[in-house]
Amino acid sequence: MKIAMFTDAYYPRINGVTVSVHSYATELVKFGHTVCIVCLEYSEEQQRSSFFDEKDSDEKSPFKIVRIPSWSFSAISKEDRVARFDKWRRVKKAMKEFQPDVIHINSEWVIGYFGALYALHYHVPFVFTFHTMWEDYLANYVNFLPDASLRRIGRSVVKFYLKRADLIIAPTKKIASVVHDYGIQKQVEILPTGIPDSREKYSLIRQTAIGLQLSKKCPQLKGKKILLFVGRIVKEKNLSFLFDVLENVQKKLPKTALLFVGGGPYLDELKLISEQRKLSKSVAFAGYIPSADLPYFYRQAQVFVFPSKTETQGLVTVEAMLSGLPVVAIGELGTVDVMQGDHGGFMVGDDVGQFSDKVIELLKNQQLRKKKSQEALEWGKKWKISALTPRLEECYERAMLIRKAKG
Template identity: 30%
Template sequence: MNIAFFSECYHPTLNGIVVSIDTFSQYLRRLGHRVHIHAPYYRGYHDDPPDVSRFPALRVPVVPQYPVPIPVGPRIAATFIHRRFDVVHTHSVFALSHVGASLAERTDVPLVSTFHTMLLDYLHYTFVPEQMTRPFVANLIRRYCNHCDLMIVPTAQVSDFLRKLGVVTEIQPLPTGIDVEFIRGGDRERVRKALGLPLDRKLLLYVGRLAREKNVTFLVDAVMHVLREHPGVDFAMVGEGPLKDDIREQVGASRLASRIHIVGGVSFEEVRDYYAAADIMTFASKTETQGLVVGEAMAAGLPVVAVRATGVSEFIASGEDGFLVDENPGAFVRTLSALLSSDSLRSSISTRARCKAQQFSAEASARRLEKFYQVLIASRKDFLQGSPGKRWGDHGSAAA
């Protein structure tokens, strides 16, 4: 198959959407398919392979890592048609996805979209009052999703969210798979040397955006309390975001500045080094569709302590292969303290977490996505030939 991806964000930005695109495209190619990625242009970034096409884009000062694409130009449709794609797969509901949808309709190929982000939890980034933007964004989501032939969601909880918005198109849950062996190839010593930590010192870790929607203020407050109780523990935060300077200021005003390492953004290859270097993963976001970093941490053998919420709760069986706690500082602190105080508890949770992560292999997820595409293409051909076509339930294994 020849597959066209459209995404509002791509390298050099690194987030869950980009990791998902990279993982699925890599494994689909291993299965013998071609994947071409369409994304905005990032000023100064020139490391794209030939299978990436960039659209002109405007850099927005508030969120510079997410340039706004300007998908216009006479060559867009001609180039797309020349490549003869079999399916279009979009990864947002915004401008580039609408371009992808239009081109799918023009060339009469199936349109698939993955709903990666709980957009209604990100309205604080707009300049318009939320009571005005919420109905507009909800309507945008509903109309775009209902234009697609298939919506993919990372978890069943996200499917419920879309149904409540009025999405009636077919929805199939398919989490982004994890390249388990790659994640487990991290360099523990490199990171510990860079942070100035001996190999036997405990290290708590957070990986993700430093932003309001990730609930990092709650997390930093709770972890600082833990550090005061456990003098032999450090904390590393890996990621960028609008709250980075606020966190630096908060940490700098405490007596814990030397033990809290605000690393900033790193490459995906380096992220796995931080998983290898850490002893416990912490996570407090309540807005995840999947919480991919939680699965990656589990694959690396890290016990995870997370706030109980959509997405992450489908990764973790609390008390068995990690811990889910209510958004209560005392409960979060007590759970972290219990793990830090017991080598045997950390070891047993680590073993079960590594085992659990095997269920989310990237190859298995790519094979399911391949089957979804095949079902849609076959149904489209049936329709064009005047046959009634088949429903999703008729294909059985596609949804298995």
């Protein structure tokens, strides 16, 4: 199969859509398919500051990458860009050369629109993955419009694709239910983003080296039990909630620390809040860490803490589980679909007391922690990408049949 994947977010921009597109494209090639990713061309500064591994550069990629010139989107987001509308012909030329059997759209903005335009005009089967709840997210990027207006815009943008796609994919049951709430009466395939099997590789030498590096960079962690958060440091992830949790936990277990791993626009403000609350001696920030090293950070901690209420998938909770790290998370949106209750840890309400109690329970009860650790390892295997890719292949085949039936 020749598969063209369209996305407005790709490396060096790092988010859940980027990871999903890259992971599935890589695995599809292993399954014998030919893949082309159509994405944004980023600024030279962003490319130079990219944390993306050199071995995964465009030139060394196992699939074709077509980058479309873009404009800065700094008025709304310093990290994001938007493709230039006048580059439609470049997309059309690239697709005529590639001749896709199916087009898979993973985002809703200009690149996504180009993909839909080509699919509809040239009658190519069109699959759309509903990754992002834009009616909830837009308010985090745009502050000059009323919330009600932003919600209407978010819904309208997504509905354009939902109405026209031959097949719709949602990463969770919650997102699938939103499709029907929008009045779209189509079957929705539920397919989460998979975790690359390579993440399970482990080196004791590398683990020791990273442990030493972390001790040197974050001495406040020494001799303490570590609560770990991994992800983009953005305001919508409800991260300051964890400071309340830490203070509660320290009342019973004073030698407890909180480690944030990741970068993002909220990082400086979060550090400032930590200082203002006099938590600097027990809160550490490791910054961005290459994906290949993340499993070693999971193994440095005792509990993975995830306070986000807007996550559509919550893949880092699966990564933590695959490293045997028990999770305590707020049970909303994607977390509900991943944990499905207390599998691999504890899923709690949006309540500091409940959250803190479960963290304390795991830290104090080693037998419980060992049990939850083993449970996490087994539960996480459901999200290995090698097990999920055949389901994506089936989605593409079904989309082709649907398009053929339409004539």
